[in-house]
Amino acid sequence: MTKGKTSYKFNIGIYSLFIKRKDCYEGKEKIIRNVEKAVQKYRFAVQVLFALLCIWIGVEFTVFVKSLEAGNPEMVSSRPAGVEGFLPISALMSVYYFFATGEIHPAHPAGFFIFLAIVGVSLVVGKSFCSWLCPIGFLSETIGDFGEKIWHKLFKKRIKLPRFIDYPLRSLKYLLLGFFVYAIFFSMTINALKAFLDGPYNLVADIKMYYFFANISRFSLTVIAVLFVLSIFIRNFWCRYLCPYGALLGLISFLSPLKIKREAKSCIDCGLCAKACPSFIKVDKVDTVRSDECSMCLSCVDACPVADTLYVQTKVTDKKISKKIVVLAVITTYIAITGIGILTGHWKNNISGKEYIILHEQIDNLGHPTSTADIEKLNKETETGVNK
Ligand code: SF4
Ligand code: SF4
Numbered sequence: 001m002t003k004g005k006t007s008y009k010f011n012i013g014i015y016s017l018f019i020k021r022k023d024c025y026e027g028k029e030k031i032i033r034n035v036e037k038a039v040q041k042y043r044f045a046v047q048v049l050f051a052l053l054c055i056w057i058g059v060e061f062t063v064f065v066k067s068l069e070a071g072n073p074e075m076v077s078s079r080p081a082g083v084e085g086f087l088p089i090s091a092l093m094s095v096y097y098f099f100a101t102g103e104i105h106p107a108h109p110a111g112f113f114i115f116l117a118i119v120g121v122s123l124v125v126g127k128s129f130c131s132w133l134c135p136i137g138f139l140s141e142t143i144g145d146f147g148e149k150i151w152h153k154l155f156k157k158r159i160k161l162p163r164f165i166d167y168p169l170r171s172l173k174y175l176l177l178g179f180f181v182y183a184i185f186f187s188m189t190i191n192a193l194k195a196f197l198d199g200p201y202n203l204v205a206d207i208k209m210y211y212f213f214a215n216i217s218r219f220s221l222t223v224i225a226v227l228f229v230l231s232i233f234i235r236n237f238w239c240r241y242l243c244p245y246g247a248l249l250g251l252i253s254f255l256s257p258l259k260i261k262r263e264a265k266s267c268i269d270c271g272l273c274a275k276a277c278p279s280f281i282k283v284d285k286v287d288t289v290r291s292d293e294c295s296m297c298l299s300c301v302d303a304c305p306v307a308d309t310l311y312v313q314t315k316v317t318d319k320k321i322s323k324k325i326v327v328l329a330v331i332t333t334y335i336a337i338t339g340i341g342i343l344t345g346h347w348k349n350n351i352s353g354k355e356y357i358i359l360h361e362q363i364d365n366l367g368h369p370t371s372t373a374d375i376e377k378l379n380k381e382t383e384t385g386v387n388k
Contacts, residue, residue, distance in 0.1 A: 031268065031306055032306065033306070034304055034309070035307065036323060038302035039324070039326075039327055040298070040299065042327050043131065043132055043298070046132050046133065046327075046330075046331065047132065047133070047141075050138070051135045051139075054085075057080045057082040057085075060078070060080040061079065062210070063077045064076070064077045064079045065210050065360075068207070068360040071357055073352075073353045073357055074353075076353030076356060079348075079356075081347050081348045081349070082114070084109075084110040084111030084112075084206065085110070085114040085115075086206070086209060087108055087111045087205050087209070088111075088115065088245055089180060090111055090197070090202055090205055091114065092184055093193055093196065093197055094109075094111065094112040094197065095112065095115060096193060097190075097193055097197060098112065101190070101194075105194075105197045106350065107197055107202055107349055108202070108206075108349065109341060109346040109348075109349060110338075110346075110347045110349075112341070112346070113337060113338050113340065113341030114341075117337035117338045118245075119248075119249070120333050120334075120336075120337045121133070121330055122252040122253050122256065123255055123256055124256060124257075124258070124329050124330075125330050126253040126256040126258060126259075126295070126296040127246070127250050127252075127253040127292070127293075127294060128330045130246055131278075131295035132296075132327075132330045132331075133330070136238065136243070137236075140231055140236050140238055140239050141236070141278065143228065143231040144231060144232075144236055144278065147159075147231065147232035147233060147235065148235065150232070158235070160234075160235075160280050161234060169240075169241040170240060170241060170293075172242055173246060174247045176242065177244040177247040177248055183372075187375050187379075188378070188379065189379045191382035192375065192379045195378060195381075195382045196368070200359055201367060201368045202368075203351060204356075204360065204366060208366070235278060236279070240279070247292075250293065253292065253296075254290070254292070257315045257316050258313070258314060258321065259289060259313055260283070260294065260296075260300065260301065260313075261288050261310070261313040262284070262287055262288070262289075262309065262310050263309045263310070263311075264287060266306055266307075266309045267284070267309050268305075268309075269284060270305060271284045272303040272304065272305065273301075273303050273310055274300070275303070276299040276300050276302070276303035277299060277300050278295075279293040279294060279295065280293075281300075283310070296312075296330075301323060302323075312326050
């Protein structure tokens with residue numbers, strides 16, 4: 001047979017493709033089909049389990065708050081420490097506090113370890129927390145899948161914002177991240193940080209969050225509804241444009257040793273990988289996926305019909321990594337880091353039921369700094385010992 005481009009007909013699941021082959025295999029025109037099992041069903045299972053865990057934490061936390069409302073210190077229910085995973089700003093402050101003092105702040109130790117686990121997962125497997133574990137990411141993906149079905153029926157294609165809108169919008173999440181990093185790392189003194197972490201607002205930040213959603217204002221509800229609707233039109237609207245956590249993990253993902261590689265020699269330019277990518281990355285046009293938007297969902301790798309053409313590789317050894325190893329790495333890294341928190345006794349805080357009831361009684365009067373002037377005031381007060 002002659003070398004060069006030839007058309008072949010492939011039956012790949014529901015796809016029947018005419019594809020062009022660029023190369024030959026030992027002088028024969030032969031394409032080796034990718035038979036490695038897809039991991040999307042595992043990803044879905046992990047997402048569902050993690051979402052169920054979050055729902056369970058939500059239910060347990062509601063019972064805890066109701067017991068505080070009852071006001072009997074003897075009858076305060078157990079507080080699920082996992083709720084601190086929903087306090088990322090307090091966790092970021094605890095991380096800064098840890099680096100500055102070498103101590104784990106005792107107010108929300110689980111939040112500190114959950115934050116480290118999320119960062120750890122991103123260091124090992126890129127931005128995988130977003131596509132494998134995050135309940136908001138899961139919800140966003142589900143809404144996006146629903147929206148895509150509608151748009152595919154109507155227009156036979158996916159909707160993507162043009163670059164001149166997409167790029168500036170994507171920078172919003174970095175601006176939000178920059179704001180939090182500036183407010184915590186550059187505008188607060190260590191004394192002020194400690195005063196905030198020790199302060200009553202931080203101690204009940206989770207209960208404040210509960211009441212925010214339990215008594216949600218019309219404005220907040222409208223914002224959530226708008227984000228929901230936008231996510232139907234524009235896939236992953238919140239995650240792609242607004243989530244500062246995602247922005248942080250996207251930056252950390254550049255340090256991950258795992259990357260998705262495309263073998264141009266055996267690639268048949270079918271474009272299935274780019275079509276499968278929820279982040280609209282042109283996987284079929286690059287040799288290595290280097291994008292802050294890649295969430296290591298592995299949809300592209302699963303979609304590739306040719307063996308050893310699209311795969312996960314380590315930057316360190318240049319070796320191909322099986323998809324199952326990637327799945328295990330995501331799960332074990334998260335469990336290992338949170339496990340260290342649990343096993344070393346840094347999980348549940350030691351605030352008693354009685355203390356929680358007293359704090360709960362004051363909850364409407366507790367606030368946090370809302371401007372640079374407030375932070376400067378806190379810096380000065382803690383400098384002179386007023387707030388120590
Ligand atoms: S490039 Fe692949 S792994 Fe990354 S987000 Fe797109 S589909 Fe997922
Ligand atoms: S890398 Fe992408 S374009 Fe190339 S064969 Fe695989 S799915 Fe098709």
